[in-house]
Amino acid sequence: MQRIRFIDDDNAVSPVIGVILMVAITVILAAVIATFVLGLGDSLNSQAPQVSFDYQYDETSGELTITHGGGDPIDEAKVGVRGGDTDNSPGVDWDGSGTVGDSDITAGDSYEYAAGSDDTVRIIWRAGPGGATATLGVWEGT
Template structure:
């Protein structure tokens, strides 16, 4: 047997690479199918909207103005402004449209900064399964 002939023989390389590629393709395909069969694909697409809010507190009248400054337009029915320290804790946007877009604002009354009141802008998914806090004051 020639030693030089042993090093130049590449016959077994192609089948090994082919088998490795087939196994990798099978694993990736199985992962993609499992994601959609188990319903994980739906959960990924349902995320909270990205929106920014600013807060302007007036200490003489104990009013807090919450303004949507930028980000996605929100459906009025999915957003609640919650004041932690009042009996009427849920304030719904009182604008003219059914959407809250950049520049729209709502005034929340009976907010006392010295009493430690906390106001949250809460988004709730229309189906009611998920919710997220978009902004918090202070």
């Protein structure tokens, strides 16, 4: 009588699956570490506020009044105004308190900016030091 022997091989599918799992775990860990090292995790959470501005220019004084017309409140330490020969960025004392960043800019708040009638003035928002920037509003002189 002949005996049937079962294959007695321990090197089957298990080592292959183990190697695939180890490679997958290594790739996932590398992606997570790279995201935090490169700072991508911070920039995903910092979106520019949605806001509108109204502008009124006084030819006599050369003052441009920029008014928050509505939308999200903005930290004044993250807002700059650029145009003509002046660059108030980052951080504008929007409320006139003498301290930048002590309040939020909300609907109805205004800021006086010296500008020429043919200047282009931009309201710039910056997420933080070295962070993303966005132009929130643009006034183009006549």
